[in-house]
Structures are given as C-alpha cells and as structure tokens.
Amino acid sequence: GNASSIHSFGQEAGKALENARSQVAKLINAEPKEIVFTSGGTESDNFAIRGVLEANPDRKHVVTSRIEHHAVLHTIKNLEKRGLIEATFVGVDSQGVVDPGEVASAVRPDTALVTIMAANNEMGSIQPIEEIARALAGKNVVFHTDAVQALGKIPMDMKRLGVQLASFSSHKIHGPKGIGALFAARGVKIKPILTGGHHERNMRAGTENVPAIVGFGKACEIAAADLPAEVKRLAGLRDRLQKGILEKVKDVKLNGHPEKRLPNTLNLSFAYVEGESLLLSLDLKGIAVSTGSACSSGDLKPSHVLLSMGLTAEQAHGSLRFSLGRASTEGEMDRTIATVAEVVGKVRAMSPLGKGKKKNG
Numbered sequence: 001g002n003a004s005s006i007h008s009f010g011q012e013a014g015k016a017l018e019n020a021r022s023q024v025a026k027l028i029n030a031e032p033k034e035i036v037f038t039s040g041g042t043e044s045d046n047f048a049i050r051g052v053l054e055a056n057p058d059r060k061h062v063v064t065s066r067i068e069h070h071a072v073l074h075t076i077k078n079l080e081k082r083g084l085i086e087a088t089f090v091g092v093d094s095q096g097v098v099d100p101g102e103v104a105s106a107v108r109p110d111t112a113l114v115t116i117m118a119a120n121n122e123m124g125s126i127q128p129i130e131e132i133a134r135a136l137a138g139k140n141v142v143f144h145t146d147a148v149q150a151l152g153k154i155p156m157d158m159k160r161l162g163v164q165l166a167s168f169s170s171h172k173i174h175g176p177k178g179i180g181a182l183f184a185a186r187g188v189k190i191k192p193i194l195t196g197g198h199h200e201r202n203m204r205a206g207t208e209n210v211p212a213i214v215g216f217g218k219a220c221e222i223a224a225a226d227l228p229a230e231v232k233r234l235a236g237l238r239d240r241l242q243k244g245i246l247e248k249v250k251d252v253k254l255n256g257h258p259e260k261r262l263p264n265t266l267n268l269s270f271a272y273v274e275g276e277s278l279l280l281s282l283d284l285k286g287i288a289v290s291t292g293s294a295c296s297s298g299d300l301k302p303s304h305v306l307l308s309m310g311l312t313a314e315q316a317h318g319s320l321r322f323s324l325g326r327a328s329t330e331g332e333m334d335r336t337i338a339t340v341a342e343v344v345g346k347v348r349a350m351s352p353l354g355k356g357k358k359k360n361g
C-alpha cells in the first residue's frame, strides 16, 4: 500500500512508516516529527543547504569546512560558481579538526547557514559540534551537520548537540542503500527542494520508499540497542589493527586525531607506495579497503581532506582507509595485519619510490 492512501493497505504502510520514524528519532534523541525521510545523505545535505538558502533569500553567505564530503562541498561550490552565494571554507589542524572560534568568526551579517560535518568520512576525526553550536549562539544562523558517518558510531543527541539540521544515511549503519533522513528541528527556517505532493508533512514530495524506510528504522533500532558496547568493541579491533600494522610495517603515518576519532575508522599513509596499488593487491586477497572516500575512488586527485590537513600529495596518494563494521572480527584484524605487511613489502620492492627498500622498507 501507498503510505498516503486512506484504505487499509495504505494505513498499514503508513503505520510502518511512522514506526520507522520513531526508531530513527530514538537513535538520535529527536522527536519523530523532526525526521524527514530522504533518498540518502547526499539528498539530505542538498536539502539542508539549498533549503535554508531558499528560505532566507536576503542572505547569501555560507560557512563550511575544507574537509566536508563532496555532497556538501560540490553543492556549495556549484552555487558559488553560479554567483548565487558566497562561501567561506575554514581549514583544519594537522589532526583534521575544525576550530570552533574560526567557524564563529567566519559568520557575517548575511550568513544564512553554517555546515560542519560531525565526523569525517576519510580519517574519522570527530568535529567539536557542541562547541561550534555554543560559539554560534546568538548569531542568527542555521547550523547543519552532516552526521552521516557519526550515526551508530558515536552517540548522536539532537537535544544536546545544538544543531538545527543534521543529515543521516541508512547504509552507513548496515541498513538499505538509497534511504536517509534529515533531522529538522521544530521551527527551523527551511524550504523543500523536492516539490510536488504533500508527503513528509510538505517537506519532501514523493511517495515514501516504505520498504527501505522500514529497513533503516530497524537498523537504527539495532544500533541503539548496543551502541556503547559496539563502540568499545570496534575501537578495540581498530586499535589492534593499527598497532599491528604500525609494529610490522615501517614508515607508516596515522592520519586523523589519535583519540577523537570514529571507532571504526583507520587511515594510514604508507611511504614510498601508491594507495591504489595496495588497494588492488589487498583486494586480490579478499580485503576491501579504500583510498580517499569511496565516492571519489577512481578519481586520481589526492584526497582534499588529507591535503587540507597538511599532507603532501605523495603522502595523500599513499594513504589507505580501513573501515570496520558489525561483522568485523579479531581474526580478520590479524589476517589484515599480516597481509598488509606482505603486500606493502612487495609493492615497495617494485615501486620506483621505494627503490632499494626490501621487505617492509
């Protein structure tokens, strides 16, 4: 049934939709009415940026950071290129963290929106969102956070965080792909970007994808049930992987904040090698890693995130991201450590960058 239909089949779908909305709201400590379902993180980011600008036509300035996901960066740069807005891109320190004072001082009288991600997708650094919200207090701007990577990995409490908008995506917590949500605090000034029917309380037109929404809701329920234990387990596995690789392989640098980091993320730069070569060799051995973000893999430019943190293009090219999840085990970490050591040794021995560097360099 269509969740908007009045007949009993529609009502059943409608109930499933509202149940999922409550499950999503519960995981982030929001009201169900503050959840708008979207097609994923990318749409939620577009909705936040374009929707706030459209609701505030007299204000044309946006503040963001240099390490945002392309869903934010490309959207803002596109609007800027078309002369529709002006944007300020604040930098990060060498551990990939934004300075709240710098964000607040970038705000101008014509700033409509500040958008800073909750945690970075490439190296996992957690951003000081609560501090930024405090620094923005009284400035009359809408504060949005792209919390796609943070969901289910660290506690997300919309009543505490101090943001008015937040983006989420189901597939980051093992839910179905192509579904996500925008948290929109009651009273926030935002216009829909998809217009048409009256779905989602006039915030997002289009028949709701009920099966995917139900899957997203269930994934949130599972994540909420054991978040503290899962965070601890993942951090333990990630630390085991990090320690093992750093012990076995020379000339490896950790990227991102050593502590204030997502528990499931490990980003390392391997000197004298290309990350792509390592990725392909590890893939042949059944180990899936990424260079940069999954969305920009295949594009040979060095990661904008790592360059913003002060890495050289060569260091950025030699970086790999290891992501852990619910299915990850200690045995997998140990196999990955041994395989990475073997593969790095082989690739370095063949690489012109690592000439003369036998074994692990």
Ligand code: PLP
Binding pocket: 039, 040, 041, 042, 043, 045, 069, 071, 117, 119, 120, 121, 146, 148, 149, 169, 170, 171, 178, 179, 180, 294, 295
């Ligand atoms: N924002 C961040 C931080 C992400 O990591 C991603 C996906 O990787 C997105 C946005 C885009 O989300 P989606 O793939 O659901 O469109």
